[in-house]
Amino acid sequence: xxxxxxxxxxxxxxxxxxxxxxxxxxxxxxxxxxxxxxxxxxxxxxxxxxxxxxxxxxxxxxxxxxxxxxxxxxxxxxxxxxxxxxxxxxxxxxxxxxxxxxxxxxxxxxxx
Amino acid sequence: xxxxxxxxxxxxxxxxxxxxxxxxxxxxxxxxxxxxxxxxxxxxxxxxxxxxxxxxxxxxxxxxxxxxxxxxxxxxxxxxxxxxxxxxxxxxxxxxxxxxxxxxxxxxxxxxxx
Numbered sequence: 671x672x673x674x675x676x677x678x679x680x681x682x683x684x685x686x687x688x689x690x691x692x693x694x695x696x697x698x699x700x701x702x703x704x705x706x707x708x709x710x711x712x713x714x715x716x717x718x719x720x721x722x723x724x725x726x727x728x729x730x731x732x733x734x735x736x737x738x739x740x741x742x743x744x745x746x747x748x749x750x751x752x753x754x755x756x757x758x759x760x761x762x763x764x765x766x767x768x769x770x771x772x773x774x775x776x777x778x779x780x781x782x
Numbered sequence: 783x784x785x786x787x788x789x790x791x792x793x794x795x796x797x798x799x800x801x802x803x804x805x806x807x808x809x810x811x812x813x814x815x816x817x818x819x820x821x822x823x824x825x826x827x828x829x830x831x832x833x834x835x836x837x838x839x840x841x842x843x844x845x846x847x848x849x850x851x852x853x854x855x856x857x858x859x860x861x862x863x864x865x866x867x868x869x870x871x872x873x874x875x876x877x878x879x880x881x882x883x884x885x886x887x888x889x890x891x892x893x894x895x896x
Contacts, residue, residue: 711889712889713784713786713872713887713890714872714874715784715887716884719884759825767838769827769830769838770885772825772826772827775824
């Protein structure tokens with residue numbers, strides 16, 4: 671498959687451990703945030719979202735934390751599995767618009 | 783499978799040429815978005831159409847244009863191609879025009895300009 675972001679920061683974790691992927695966003699007026707997962711050769715896939723009136727949201731094995739004070743977003747993946755290996759992007763938008771600004775991405779590598 | 787289809791999967795062309803990328807949204811989705819993903823620029827929003835009308839523009843060059851047809855499929859036209867236009871082009875669709883609607887991405891078109 672195609673290579674995305676050959677020089678992306680990489681996070682390597684052992685299978686079964688928890689992963690934390692961080693994202694610093696730029697616009698203090700952003701009010702809606704999404705985490706996407708992109709596997710090799712595929713388009714981005716929605717994982718979880720959060721609105722600015724929340725500071726935490728949980729999904730299945732994933733949790734997103736939002737710290738508006740320092741403009742920081744994180745994605746926590748519990749019990750990381752080999753299938754979680756991918757590039758993860760955060761995206762932000764203002765006024766719930768659809769003009770999303772994407773972060774540079776982090777490559778998650780799950781070690782057996 | 784997201785339900786969004788894009789054709790062609792790969793496209794190789796020369797500088798100065800013009801190409802058209804096609805996208806069919808998920809059934810029932812009225813919004814179509816185009817993105818460019820390159821190694822040095824990451825994933826960038828280009829343009830958004832809702833039910834045939836342009837709704838938002840991002841970092842889209844003047845050499846690029848798009849439209850959404852009555853059957854809701856969309857085409858992205860890239861002209862006077864340059865080497866730097868080589869990238870993955872993704873189309874995404876969603877139900878609504880704004881608000882926290884999940885976007886579903888297609889598999890992308892890999893454009894190589896030689």
